[in-house]
Amino acid sequence: MKKISVEKLYKIFVYVALISLAISIIIPVAWVFVSSLKTNAEFQGSPWTLPMSFYFQNFIDAFEKAKMAEYLLNSVIVTALALILLVVIALPASYVLARFDFKGKKLINTMFMAGLFINVNYIVVPIFLMLLDWDDVFYSLFGQSFFLDNIVVLAIVYASTALPFTIYLLSGYFKTLPKAYEEAAYIDGCGYFKTLLKVMAPMAKPSIITVILFNFLAFWNEYIIALTLMPGASKTLPVGLVTLSKGQMAAANYGQLYAGLVIVMLPTLILYILVQKKLTQGMTLGGLKD
Amino acid sequence: MNKTKEKRRFVILCLAPALILFSVFMIYPTINVFLMSTLRWGGFSDFKEFVGIQNFLILFEDMNFIRAFQNTIFVIVIVTVFTLALAILFAAILVREKIKGQNFFRVIFYIPNILSIVVIGAIFSAIYDPSTNGLLNSFLSLFHEDGWIGVQFLGNQSIVMYSIAFALIWQAIGYYMVMYMASMSSIPAHYYEAAELDGCGKIKQFFSITLPLIWTNIRTTLTFFVISTINLSFLLVQVMTTGGPDGASRVLLFYLYDQAYNNASYGYGMAIGAITFLFSFLLSAVINKITERDDLEF
Numbered sequence: 001m002k003k004i005s006v007e008k009l010y011k012i013f014v015y016v017a018l019i020s021l022a023i024s025i026i027i028p029v030a031w032v033f034v035s036s037l038k039t040n041a042e043f044q045g046s047p048w049t050l051p052m053s054f055y056f057q058n059f060i061d062a063f064e065k066a067k068m069a070e071y072l073l074n075s076v077i078v079t080a081l082a083l084i085l086l087v088v089i090a091l092p093a094s095y096v097l098a099r100f101d102f103k104g105k106k107l108i109n110t111m112f113m114a115g116l117f118i119n120v121n122y123i124v125v126p127i128f129l130m131l132l133d134w135d136d137v138f139y140s141l142f143g144q145s146f147f148l149d150n151i152v153v154l155a156i157v158y159a160s161t162a163l164p165f166t167i168y169l170l171s172g173y174f175k176t177l178p179k180a181y182e183e184a185a186y187i188d189g190c191g192y193f194k195t196l197l198k199v200m201a202p203m204a205k206p207s208i209i210t211v212i213l214f215n216f217l218a219f220w221n222e223y224i225i226a227l228t229l230m231p232g233a234s235k236t237l238p239v240g241l242v243t244l245s246k247g248q249m250a251a252a253n254y255g256q257l258y259a260g261l262v263i264v265m266l267p268t269l270i271l272y273i274l275v276q277k278k279l280t281q282g283m284t285l286g287g288l289k290d
Numbered sequence: 291m292n293k294t295k296e297k298r299r300f301v302i303l304c305l306a307p308a309l310i311l312f313s314v315f316m317i318y319p320t321i322n323v324f325l326m327s328t329l330r331w332g333g334f335s336d337f338k339e340f341v342g343i344q345n346f347l348i349l350f351e352d353m354n355f356i357r358a359f360q361n362t363i364f365v366i367v368i369v370t371v372f373t374l375a376l377a378i379l380f381a382a383i384l385v386r387e388k389i390k391g392q393n394f395f396r397v398i399f400y401i402p403n404i405l406s407i408v409v410i411g412a413i414f415s416a417i418y419d420p421s422t423n424g425l426l427n428s429f430l431s432l433f434h435e436d437g438w439i440g441v442q443f444l445g446n447q448s449i450v451m452y453s454i455a456f457a458l459i460w461q462a463i464g465y466y467m468v469m470y471m472a473s474m475s476s477i478p479a480h481y482y483e484a485a486e487l488d489g490c491g492k493i494k495q496f497f498s499i500t501l502p503l504i505w506t507n508i509r510t511t512l513t514f515f516v517i518s519t520i521n522l523s524f525l526l527v528q529v530m531t532t533g534g535p536d537g538a539s540r541v542l543l544f545y546l547y548d549q550a551y552n553n554a555s556y557g558y559g560m561a562i563g564a565i566t567f568l569f570s571f572l573l574s575a576v577i578n579k580i581t582e583r584d585d586l587e588f
Contacts, residue, residue, distance in 0.1 A: 010492075014383050021380065022398045024460065028413045029401065031425065035416075047416070047423050089311065092304035102301050108309065115312060118320050121521050121543050122563045125550040126319035126326065160315035163308055192300040221406030224525060228551060238408040242529055245412060261412050268404045276397050279404075280468045 032265070036258035043254045058255035062263070066256045071240035072263060078151050078226075078236060079219045082158035083212055090163055090211070091204070094170035095196055099182070115164030120225060127157060128228045149232040157229060158219050166211050173207040174200070213279055217268055237264050327561040332554060345561035354537055355562065358545040361451055362566075365523045365541065366573075368455040370515040373462045374508070380463065381470035382496055386482070396471070399464035407522065411529030414457045418443035444531055447538035454530070454539055458522055466511055473507040474500060502586050509581045513574045520570055542566040 031047070036058055038051040062068040097109060131147040138146045147153050181203065185195040201208075226236040235243065241260045244253060272279065327345055331338045349355050380399065384392055402410065417425045420440040427440040443453040477500065485495045501508075524543035527533060533540040533548060540548070543566060550559025 014387060014389070018380070018383065018389065018395050021376075021463070022395055025398055025401055025464075028417060028425070029405075031416070032409075032413060043423070045423075047419075047425055047428055089307045093308035096301050096304040100297070100301050102298070108305065111317070112312065115316055118316050119517070119521055121524055122323055122546075122567060123316065123319035125547065125556065125559060125563075126322040127315060128551070129556065130319065130322075156311065157315055160311040163312050164316070167308065192297065196304075217404055221404075221408070223406065223408050223529065224547075238406050241408055241412070245415070246532075257412070261409055264406055265409055268406075269401075272401070272404045273397075276400070280396070280400060 029265070032258055032261050036255070036262045038255060038258075040255055055255065058259040059263075062256040062259040066240070066244055066253065066260065068237070068240065068256075068260050068263060071235050071237045074151055074234060075220060075237040078155045078158065079216060081152065081155035082162075082219050083215060085155060085159040086162050086166055086215060087208060087211065089159065090166040090170055091201060091208070092196060093163075094167045095174055095200055095204075097167065098171040098174035099179075112164045112167050116168060118164070120161050124225055124228050127225075131229065149230050149234055151230070151234070151236075154226060154229050154236075157225060158222065161225075162215050162218065166215070169211060170204060170207055173204055177203055210278065213271070213275060216271065220268060221264075323560050323563045323567070326557055327564045329557040331557040338557075341557070345558050346565070348558070349561055349565065354540065355545060357537065358540040358542050358562075359569075361538075361540060362520060362523065362542045364451055365455050365458065366516055366519045368452075369458045369462065369519045369523075370512065372455075372459045373466055373515065374511070376459070377463050377466035378470055378501075378508075381467045381474055382500055384467075385471050385474040386492075386496075386500075396468065399467055401464065402461045403465040405461075407525040408529055410457060410461055411526055414453070414460075414526075415444070415530055418453055420445055444539075445535050447535055450531060450535065450539045454523060454526055457526060457530075458519060461522070462515075462518070466514075469511060470504060470507065473504045477503050502583075505581075505583055505586065509578065512577050512581065516570055516574050516577065520566065542569075 034050060035043075035047075037054045037056070038058075039055045042049065042051055042055075063072075097105065097112075128148075131153065134147045135145040138144070177200070181199055182195055185199045190198070221238060222236070223238045223242070226239045227242075230236065230239065237260070241257065241264065244260060245257050247253070328340060328342055329338045330341045330344070380395075383389065384396060389395070405413075419425070420427065420442045422428055422431050422440055424440060424443075426443065430441065442449065444450050481499050481503075482495055485499060490498070520541075520543060523541045524547070527539050527541055527544045528547065531539045533544055542562060546559050546562040546566065548559075549555045549562060553559075
């Protein structure tokens with residue numbers, strides 16, 4: 001009889017622990033969603049009251065008054081461009097590093113491995129200074145600056161900083177594929193490029209998807225590089241939101257701020273719900289978050 | 291057709307773009323961190339002077355730097371201890387116990403990890419809001435009928451680092467839990483069955499089976515803790531407090547960024563970067579050394 005009650009206490013403890021952690025995550029996230037539908041007057045009272053009605057005006061204001069539409073467009077372009085660049089550049093390099101023997105291969109492999117330990121937060125200022133120097137040269141030649149405040153350059157920097165881990169993941173995957181496919185392709189008269197494009201790339205699809213998932217989250221959520229390399233009026237969504245929340249009118253803009261947060265969160269949450277199994281499985285392949 | 295020549299061309303074409311981008315945007319800036327740390331270089335002027343290790347000597351007398359260093363060590367220790375304990379506990383519960391809604395909990399716990407640091411900063415700014423409209427203060431005021439003065443979670447110098455650490459723990463638990471779950475679920479069930487037959491309790495099972503068998507995994511994650519806490523504490527401080535109040539929440543990388551980007555003392559800022567890099571490297575190596583055990587396999 002006593003044994004059962006101890007077991008029961010243990011079970012209760014387990015559920016209380018699990019449910020409290022779950023609540024501590026669900027409530028703040030849900031609260032942001034609810035707050036995005038509140039009018040400014042409703043922000044004056046207790047934070048726990050539900051809005052009287054769905055005040056979608058916050059989203060319209062966020063787009064029209066707080067320039068969120070422009071920021072959103074910037075974020076979409078940067079993320080998409082960086083992902084395309086990353087896959088197009090990393091895939092052939094990983095394939096060659098996994099399958100071909102040539103002089104200097106070991107050195108290149110070591111370099112990319114060392115790159116896994118370089119963190120963006122340390123080098124963001126040197127990158128900024130380098131682009132500033134390039135801009136000086138460009139300015140003296142063409143009379144305008146080019147490299148800073150340029151979302152294409154930002155996308156290139158994103159893709160470059162993601163290269164070491166992506167190459168590590170993809171070349172690891174290529175090594176596990178049987179060689180027979182390529183040999184068959186060569187015998188059939190396929191050139192190297194055609195083999196890569198038509199035979200190997202489709203077979204690497206699962207790990208390409210993993211790469212895209214992870215880096216979508218990384219690029220979409222990224223803050224410090226975007227802040228540093230885009231010092232002008234054009235911003236990405238996360239940087240725009242911080243500016244909005246720190247601005248002088250912060251108190252008057254709560255509705256727009258939370259609407260903006262919802263706009264940032266929603267794509268990642270939807271993606272996560274759709275592919276959460278893949279994401280958490282892929283994570284255990286190893287890897288560091290920023 | 292010359293086969294080797296064609297092969298060479300293919301290899302070069304495939305590798306060149308990746309190598310160029312990697313060298314220009316990662317290798318070169320990294321080398322620059324160390325080179326620039328030996329320069330006196332301030333402001334947007336082009337005046338640079340080689341001063342050797344002078345920047346480093348100034349650093350060790352700079353109270354702001356020492357404070358940032360202390361804050362960084364503080365968050366690393368607090369975040370590692372609490373996240374590690376909680377993540378292992380929850381992983382063990384979810385893997386070993388028959389829990390209703392197991393998948394639900396796993397999915398929910400991972401959510402903070404997919405949120406932008408900007409969103410996490412905004413959420414915790416609302417939670418820590420010092421007015422009675424703050425999520426935490428409105429809750430606390432329920433227990434104090436009259437005249438509750440909100441706690442300044444981010445405005446009080448002695449509380450602010452705890453608030454930052456708490457947010458980091460909240461963010462990290464799910465990530466590490468999923469990692470530990472993966473290695474725990476590969477432990478064969480018959481180990482636990484045998485232990486049960488021998489009359490081992492759950493706590494004993496945890497310490498003599500689960501923990502030793504995921505030890506390698508724990509060691510790897512300890513390095514992750516050091517590196518990611520150094521980085522994420524910077525981002526969170528940058529988003530939430532910008533080092534305030536009165537510099538009380540500065541961490542190493544924040545001080546780097548503040549000196550180099552906002553104050554334009556590039557040489558000095560990069561010296562902070564060099565020290566931080568060496569510190570994280572050394573700390574990881576030391577942790578790796580002292581946690582060394584014989585590998586157990588199953």
